[in-house]
Amino acid sequence: MSTTETPAEAGKQAKTVKVKITRDGGHRHxxxxxxxxxxxxxxxxxxxxxxxxxxxxxxxxxx
Incomplete structure (x- = not known):
């Protein structure tokens, strides 16, 4: 848990977004x-x- 997060915020799932990979060699994630x-x-x-x-x-x- 980060020192800037309250205990209630620490358990929340991060907002997800969709990203399209544009590099010819792809991307390792x-x-x-x-x-x-x-x-x-x-x-x-x-x-x-x-x-x-x-x-x-x-x-x-x-x-």
Whole structure:
């Protein structure tokens, strides 16, 4: 548990979003390789890293 979380927040599931992998070689997430054009469900934080930092995917709209 993070020092910024209250005990009630610590047990909540993180919001998930869908990300489409756009890199030719795919992307390894949680030990599993996801190929190009695969759509995966990840936490909001992981989506930020995949899309904004690593630039290997894009968010799927409408979900």
């Amino acid at each position: 949680k030990g599993e390789l996801h190929g190009k054009d695969a759509t995966i469900s990840v936490s909001e934080r992981d989506a930020e890293i995949i899309v904004d930092r690593l630039k290997v995917g894009e968010r799927v709209k409408g979900n």
